[in-house]
Amino acid sequence: MSDLLVPTESVPSAAASTKPVVDLRSVSRTFDTTPPVHALIDVDLEVQRGDWLAVAGPSGSGKSTLLNVLGLLDIATSGTYLLDGIDVSGLSDAERTAVRGERIGFVFQSFHLLSHRSVIENVMLAEVYGTTNRRFPRSGRRERAAAALERVGLGHRLEFLPSRLSGGERQRVAIARALVTRPSLLLADEPTGNLDTHTTESILELFEGLRADDLTIIMITHDSEVAERAGRAVRIRDGRLS
């Protein structure tokens, strides 16, 4: 099962062992409101392959902005962002979309599952959007999705609709969807925010297992107990990392 998580060939493999997956150098993000909001100020962050990093902070601290910048959903106002050694700061919208689809898997607090599609179809959706560098053939798509669901412990729920699953199970589907394209980086935005403590525990155990398989995880949370479970934790407050 672990071969599922081996990084794709498109990752620059020669340098992969030494280069960090994420390398932020004095990244700032300012919103042009009046007065301007400095959501991120001179953030430096390095995440190595196989790291599990928790970013903790109260609401309004800038952690969502950090996640958006890391996930290429937002652009830093200044500074450099190297993802897998690629400078993504100067990329066009389409190129950023391509890099995002290739290298980043997202897990959201509200799961974002399509309610009218079965569990396995939700996971297969991740392979629909490929790039010119990396295509996922239609053949074998169902098998790959089933394997990813097996990995998160939902091999027995393939044809269920999300509405029939518990919150923890829905989040596992979302994690399987993020894993199936073998991303370099798993970005989790409050993955346990909607879950009770027992279910939270099982999701965190799943993350531990994924990290042991050499997946890089960045998790954003406001819950310091959850943050402590990660291999490494940083705090963010008023746009500054500490």
Added chain:
Amino acid sequence: MTAASRPRVSWRDLADESIAGLFARPARAVLTVLGTVLGIAALVGTLGISRTQSNQIVGRFDALAATEITATTRESGGRAAGSVIPWSAEARVSRLNGVRSAGTISSVDVGGALARTVPVNDPANVTEFDLPVRAVSPGLFAAVRTQLRTGRVFDRGHSMRADRVAVLGPGAADRLGINRISNLPGIYVGNRVFQVVGIIDDVARRAELLDAIIIPEGTARALYRLKGPERLQVDTAVGAAALVASQIAPVLNPNDPARLEVSSPPEPKATKAAVTGDLNRLFLVLGAISLLIGAIGIANVTLVSVLERTGEIGLRRSLGAARRHIAIQFLAEAALTGLAGGILGATVGTLATVIYGASIDTTPVLDARIPLLTPLLGLLTGVLAGLYPAVKAAGKQPVEALRSGT
């Protein structure tokens, strides 16, 4: 290398996603389709029903009028009033392709002579009548579709020998008191006697024959100095009238065809144009309006769908979908809605045409291109209706879209 990579999606995947998007809310999709169905059905039905209707009216003309041609000598001032129709007109015209039968007919000037059965002077009863006398060529009986009550009609032999034989119209026979020919009845016209060989029951054309005494052309030439045939009467095969009519003048009078006045039935096209009137235009306008309403419905529902599925748009963007993939998906959903409406509408319209045709006992007529092309009109409607919502969907920022929840 990586920087040059572009987002890509296969067309099959996009089609799958669009169809799945439509079937996510089947009831809504069905209701959305209805407007387009009504519009296209109105268009197809109107075209089909009006075509069927005009075809039926033309079909009724076909029975008689559309197969009748007559030719007379055009009156021209100063020129000799003589007929330009030759005695051989029947033989000449009968050779034309499409002619079923032809014959000539002329009124005979008998100098005021009255007709009677026997020369009896009976002061109590009127026994003499002023009956019209017509001279016809033998083919005329077929050309006016004569039905005989009794006896026979005369033939070429009678005409060539100038035999004194006559066929009576039913009106003439009644007035003269002749109802059978087994006793070889004779009639007098003035002091000339004719043997009655047959009595007509009815004719489909030239109702004047019903009250007339009909004698052979040759007999009229010999006895009454008939100058030439007055009128040519032709019965054609269905659909041949226009062609035959164009050939008659040069065949009868090659030296001066313009002196012949040939009357032929109105062209079927002209009839159709006369039938396809204001009512049909009204229905076409109504169809166009319901199509417009259908388009607005699709646009509206697609726009609502874009708003509802904001979270889904954000998710797809996070999975690597480019703006254009989002736009194409919503555009395709609207286009498929329109296409489905077009196909259903064409089906309904065709069925309406068939049912209408059955209700008036006529073959339903519908241009085959109409039900084949109107689904494309539905597709076009859907595409136009989907443009704005698609642009709207593509413009959503993934960050905001993801924040909106599922």
